[in-house]
Amino acid sequence: MSSTLPDDGPLLTPEQDQTKIVNDDPLIVQADKRLTDDDAVVRAVEQHRQREGLIETKPPCFLYLPKDPNLARTNDIVYIDKYAHCEHVAALGCFSSNPPGPPRQRCFDLQPVEGKGIGMIATRSIDPGELIYRERPVYSSRRDLLVLADQLENGVFNRAALQRLTPDARNSILQLHNAAPPGYDVVRGILKTNCLEIRITELPDTKPGEEFRGCFPMLSRINHACSPTAHYYFNWKTFQGEIRALHVIIPGEEITIAYTDLCLPARERHTRLKDERFMETCICRICSQPPHLLAESDARRLKIHALLERMLPVDSKEMPGNIPVERFREAMSAAEEEGVVYDFSRLLLFGSQLQTLYGSLNLAKEWVARARKLFRESEGKDGYHYVKLGQAMSIHRQMEASGQGPIGV
Numbered sequence: 536m537s538s539t540l541p542d543d544g545p546l547l548t549p550e551q552d553q554t555k556i557v558n559d560d561p562l563i564v565q566a567d568k569r570l571t572d573d574d575a576v577v578r579a580v581e582q583h584r585q586r587e588g589l590i591e592t593k594p595p596c597f598l599y600l601p602k603d604p605n606l607a608r609t610n611d612i613v614y615i616d617k618y619a620h621c622e623h624v625a626a627l628g629c630f631s632s633n634p635p636g637p638p639r640q641r642c643f644d645l646q647p648v649e650g651k652g653i654g655m656i657a658t659r660s661i662d663p664g665e666l667i668y669r670e671r672p673v674y675s676s677r678r679d680l681l682v683l684a685d686q687l688e689n690g691v692f693n694r695a696a697l698q699r700l701t702p703d704a705r706n707s708i709l710q711l712h713n714a715a716p717p718g719y720d721v722v723r724g725i726l727k728t729n730c731l732e733i734r735i736t737e738l739p740d741t742k743p744g745e746e747f748r749g750c751f752p753m754l755s756r757i758n759h760a761c762s763p764t765a766h767y768y769f770n771w772k773t774f775q776g777e778i779r780a781l782h783v784i785i786p787g788e789e790i791t792i793a794y795t796d797l798c799l800p801a802r803e804r805h806t807r808l809k810d811e812r813f814m815e816t817c818i819c820r821i822c823s824q825p826p827h828l829l830a831e832s833d834a835r836r837l838k839i840h841a842l843l844e845r846m847l848p849v850d851s852k853e854m855p856g857n858i859p860v861e862r863f864r865e866a867m868s869a870a871e872e873e874g875v876v877y878d879f880s881r882l883l884l885f886g887s888q889l890q891t892l893y894g895s896l897n898l899a900k901e902w903v904a905r906a907r908k909l910f911r912e913s914e915g916k917d918g919y920h921y922v923k924l925g926q927a928m929s930i931h932r933q934m935e936a937s938g939q940g941p942i943g944v
C-alpha cells in the first residue's frame with residue numbers, strides 16, 4: 536500500500552478490495568473473500584496463525600454502524616473483530632440509547648505545543664475528577680486480528696473498513712498525526728500513532744491479555760507525559776473513551792495522559808513508545824530532567840513497579856503472598872513524588888487487599904476508601920474499580936460486624 540493518501544478519493548481500487556459482505560443488517564464484512572472461497576488460502580492462513588501463536592481461528596470481520604440520530608448513534612463506527620463478537624457488539628444496549636455527551640462547557644483548546652505537534656491545553660481551571668471529554672472511537676479493533684489482517688493483506692482490510700465511513704468520519708481519523716517513518720503505509724501509520732487501549736471486559740469468551748485498540752477524533756490528539764495530568768478510561772457500558780483530570784489543572788497547562796506503563800525506567804518507557812507508536816523521544820517534564828535526577832526518578836518508579844507487578848486482578852480468587860506494609864508506604868511516597876496518581880491508587884488498592892488478608896482491618900478500610908475516591912476521580916462512578924471497591928467495603932463492614940480478623944492469618 537502507498538505512503539500517501541488520495542486527496543478525497545477512495546482508499547482502495549475495486550480490484551484491491553477483496554472484502555466480502557457476510558451480513559447486511561448490521562453490516563458485517565469479512566476481511567478477505569478468499570479466506571472462505573479458496574482452500575489454498577485457508578490453509579496458508581491456518582499455518583500463519585499457528586506460527587504466530589494467534590488466538591483467533593476465524594477470518595477477521597468488521598462491523599459498520601453508521602451515524603443515525605434516530606437510532607441514537609452519534610457517530611460512525613467501524614469495529615474489527617471475529618464475526619461472533621461483531622454481532623454481539625452490534626446488539627449492545629449502548630447502541631440503542633443516546634450516549635451521554637461530552638461536557639457542555641468545553642474546558643480546553645487544541646493548540647500547537649512545542650516539540651509535540653498539537654496538544655490539548657486547559658482554558659480554565661479543571662478540578663480533580665472532572666470529566667474533560669468523552670467520545671466513541673470511530674475505528675476500533677481487536678489487536679491480534681488487526682495484526683493478522685494487516686500482515687495478510689498489507690493494509691487492505693483497514694482501508695476497506697475506513698472506506699465504509701462517511702467522508703467526515705473518515706477524515707476525522709485520516710487527518711490525525713502520522714509519526715511513522717517515510718515509506719511506511721500511511722493508514723497503518725496513522726492508526727498505530729493514535730490508537731488508545733480499549734479494555735473490553737464483557738465480551739463472551741474473551742481471554743485476559745486479548746487487547747483492543749481505538750482511534751478517536753479528539754482523544755487521540757492528547758499528548759503523553761510520564762506524570763500525566765489526566766487519565767484515559769474506556770467505558771464499556773457506553774462504548775466511550777473518557778478523560779478525567781487527575782489533579783487541579785490550571786489554565787494554560789497541558790492535558791496529558793499515559794501512553795505506556797509509567798513505572799518502568801525511562802529507557803524502557805522510551806523503547807515502548809518507539810516500538811508501539813513510533814515516538815522517537817519523550818520531552819515531558821520527567822524525561823527532560825538531567826541524567827542524575829532521571830536516575831533517581833527511575834529508582835522510585837522501579838520501587839512501585841516491583842509491587843504492582845505482583846498485584847492480582849480485583850476479582851481474582853487467588854491469595855497473593857504477604858508483603859511488609861513498609862514497602863507499600865515507601866512505594867506510595869515514591870508515587871506521590873513522581874506524580875503518578877493512577878499508580879498511587881493501584882498501590883492503595885493492592886495494599887488494602889493484603890491488609891485485609893494478613894494485616895490490619897482498620898488500615899485496609901482506610902486505604903480502600905482512599906483508593907475508591909481516587910478511582911472515582913480517574914474512572915468515574917460507573918468505573919470498574921469504583922464499583923468493585925464498593926463491594927470490598929461491604930466485605931469489610933461484614934468482617935467488622937462479625938468481629939472477624941484478617942482472613943489469611
Ligand SMILES: C[S@@+](CC[C@H](N)C(=O)[O-])C[C@H]1O[C@@H](n2cnc3c(N)ncnc32)[C@H](O)[C@@H]1O
Nearest residue numbers: 651652653712714729755756758759817818819
Ligand atoms: C497520538 S498523537 C498526539 C497528538 C499529536 N501531538 C498531534 O499533533 O496530533 C502522538 C504524537 O504526539 C507527539 N507527542 C505526544 N506526546 C509527546 C511527548 N511527551 N514528547 C514528544 N512528543 C510527543 C509525538 O509526535 C507522537 O507521535
